[in-house]
Amino acid sequence: MVWKNPWYKPDYSHHSPDGFHNVEPEEQKAGDVRRWRRERKASGAPKPPKEGYDAFLARWWQPARLDEQGDGVWWLGHATLLLRINDRYILTDPIFSQRASPLRFLGPRRYTPPALAPGRLPPVSAVVISHNHYDHLDAASIRFIHRHFPAVHFYVPLGLGRWFRRCGITNVTELDWWQSRRDDEFTFHAVPARHWSMRTLWDRNRSLWCGWVIESVRLRFWFIGDSADSDLLRQIPRRLGPLDGAAIPTGAFEPRWFMANHHMGPVEAVALWRDIGRPPSIPVHWGAFELADEALDRPPQLVNEAMSEEEVASALFCPRRIGEFMPLTGNR
Secondary structure, eight states, rough: OOOOTOOTTTOOOOOOOTTTOHHHOOOOEEEEEEHHHHHHHHTTTTOOTTTTTHHHHHBBBBOOOOOOOEEEEEEEEEEEEEETTEEEEESOOOOOSSSSSSSSSSOOOBBOOOSEEEEHHHHEEEEEOOOSSSTTTTTHHHHHHHHHHHHOOOEEEETTTTHHHHOOOOOEEEETTTTTTTTTTTEEEEEESSOOOOSSTOTSSSSOOOOOEOOOOSSSEEEOSSOOOOOHHHHHHHHHOOHHHHEEOSSSOOOOHHTTOOOHHHEEEHHHHHHTTOOEEEEESSSSSSSSSSTTTTTHHHHHHHHHSSSGGGBOOOOOOOOEEEEEEOOO
């Protein structure tokens, strides 16, 4: 039987009868994946960090310290962030596993450990998931969180609720782009991203991908998730209001001829940061897994180079150590 999209709405430009798609033209051609893998193997990419993996770990990693005061966010590695707002804790795309893979012995392995062991997590009240790729939706981490925090609420894009329910998790809310859910003192806004979804050979783009704006009375924080550059991203603060913080992906961007359809690079990330009003932001999605052709230390290098042209203090968007805390100060 041919699968039909049960959420399909003909007037939604990112919906189709058989799944979801980006609103931008599809630029990938048949054979591009094979070409990328062939060129990657021939060039020996990715290369190690310039001074080696041990030096990279010493330079860019520290254990997260939870004794920091006030509202803020810890970057725990890759796209995993721990937000504390009004003494409540929210996780984004938690992955604490050693591989971004359905298999324990195969797939992209971790080069820097999570900055906080899952057993040291404070009480988590909510988790947001951007999409179903294995480096963003990690089954072992999800099950651990659900087991240790049974009241936690999961917010996911359309089509992922079934995966959670099969894990025995019923406290889950599925949202489409621009839909919101109010939860006590927070509003969770699902917002557009330019990416794709696939977890098996048979489910490509059957679930949606998104970013999340987490809003309290005092502040708004934008977790982009995975996204290529898109004009839709610039609409988000225009529609929802000024941002008080953001996590902007900067890794898995080379080669550009292939990855530009899936991930923004450091230069695009800095340009987006300028366009959305220069809020305090963390470059994420680098430093843990080698998912593309660039070395682990390439994203922070290029972010610093792009930010050197800024007239404002570069501290507003600079590469941070995994485990570092960024304060959030609402202006409303």
